[in-house]
Amino acid sequence: METKYWHLTNHQEADEDKIIEAVQLLKQGEVVAFPTETVYGLGADATNAIAVEKIFKAKGRPQDNPLIAHVATKEQLSQLVTEIPKYVERLIEAFSPGPITYVLPSNGICAKNVTAGLSTVAVRIPEHPVANRLLQISGLPIAAPSANTSGKPSPTTALHVKEDLTGKIAGIIDGGATGVGMESTVVDCTQDYPVILRPGGITKEQLEQVVDKVLIDPAIRNGTSKELPKSPGMKYKHYSPEVPLLLVEGDVQAIQDQINEDKMQTKKVGVLASSRTAEQLQADEIIALGNNMAEIATNLYAALRKFKQDEVDIIICEVFPDEGIGAAVMNRLRKAADSMITKNE
Numbered sequence: 001m002e003t004k005y006w007h008l009t010n011h012q013e014a015d016e017d018k019i020i021e022a023v024q025l026l027k028q029g030e031v032v033a034f035p036t037e038t039v040y041g042l043g044a045d046a047t048n049a050i051a052v053e054k055i056f057k058a059k060g061r062p063q064d065n066p067l068i069a070h071v072a073t074k075e076q077l078s079q080l081v082t083e084i085p086k087y088v089e090r091l092i093e094a095f096s097p098g099p100i101t102y103v104l105p106s107n108g109i110c111a112k113n114v115t116a117g118l119s120t121v122a123v124r125i126p127e128h129p130v131a132n133r134l135l136q137i138s139g140l141p142i143a144a145p146s147a148n149t150s151g152k153p154s155p156t157t158a159l160h161v162k163e164d165l166t167g168k169i170a171g172i173i174d175g176g177a178t179g180v181g182m183e184s185t186v187v188d189c190t191q192d193y194p195v196i197l198r199p200g201g202i203t204k205e206q207l208e209q210v211v212d213k214v215l216i217d218p219a220i221r222n223g224t225s226k227e228l229p230k231s232p233g234m235k236y237k238h239y240s241p242e243v244p245l246l247l248v249e250g251d252v253q254a255i256q257d258q259i260n261e262d263k264m265q266t267k268k269v270g271v272l273a274s275s276r277t278a279e280q281l282q283a284d285e286i287i288a289l290g291n292n293m294a295e296i297a298t299n300l301y302a303a304l305r306k307f308k309q310d311e312v313d314i315i316i317c318e319v320f321p322d323e324g325i326g327a328a329v330m331n332r333l334r335k336a337a338d339s340m341i342t343k344n345e
């Protein structure tokens with residue numbers, strides 16, 4: 001299929017026409033990629049099961065993984081669920097529109113394949129002006145996973161979407177690079193307290209400023225055990241670069257030692273590290289991710305995509321502090337990694 005490409009210019013009216021064209025395709029049951037403040041989304045009318053099926057097909061996504069329904073307003077959000085607990089009202093007030101997704105009891109308005117047959121639906125109000133305009137004009141809930149081929153790093157530019165999905169979807173709206181770089185925080189709001197199912201753009205620390213207690217789904221911590229020198233079998237591989245990724249927990253010298261070890265096996269070594277660490281290391285290819293965790297979050301996925309099979313044999317990545325937005329970064333890195341080594345004595 002031919003994939004339309006709309007490049008937004010920031011000239012209000014011209015952009016508006018392009019967004020209207022995209023909405024027309026969505027209303028016809030087609031699939032269109034669009035920018036959000038977190039990563040690019042692959043959208044379809046969430047009330048149209050046939051349209052939603054096209055998302056799964058284009059991405060090669062397993063059918064049992066439910067999608068997030070995106071809406072423009074809190075009123076629209078309330079139209080998809082049976083109830084909104086008091087603490088969710090406060091969270092919405094504080095963080096929406098923004099990079100947070102609420103899992104709430106579904107009222108069945110969204111198609112069954114959006115929720116993968118669950119009794120709950122995940123809903124988010126994105127903050128990005130293009131996403132928001134698209135949702136406003138369409139008036140629809142738009143089901144949208146990240147706009148990447150399943151298993152690959154999420155797209156933070158329209159070019160990433162093009163690489164993965166050209167010929168497989170009806171259109172791509174290019175609104176420039178996304179900002180946060182990590183997906184939204186997914187919060188289960190069906191219990192007495194919010195439970196973080198996926199760390200993301202809104203941090204646990206931020207949530208705790210609004211509600212008394214925030215729980216974390218134990219599954220998130222998988223594979224972090226510091227007692228183990230190596231944690232193999234990080235089962236759910238995701239966000240994966242073309243070559244194996246090894247996480248190294250330790251100081252600059254420990255990381256350099258690991259690079260040298262791999263080089264001795266005549267491997268070409270790529271490195272991902274904070275800018276400060278990166279400038280002290282020597283390897284075949286080094287990508288400095290940024291000066292702080294927010295920058296590292298913004299740049300991580302593009303960096304993971306940059307390492308190509310014909311250029312490096314292995315990527316070594318620094319382990320970052322598991323707090324604030326770092327919790328999302330480490331969650332993604334653990335899922336992307338083949339193994340993790342702890343070098344601290």
Ligand code: TXA
Nearest residue numbers: 038040041066067068103120121122144145146183184
């Ligand atoms: O920032 C984001 O959230 C991006 C942008 C496009 O909005 N979207 C995104 O979608 O990351 P996706 O499909 O890549 O991730 C959605 C996550 C998955 O981990 C899925 O299992 C979970 O949300 N999820 C969706 N519905 C759920 C439900 N009813 N219960 C529990 N988890 C759910």
Ligand code: MG
Nearest residue numbers: 145146154183
């Ligand atoms: Mg995804």
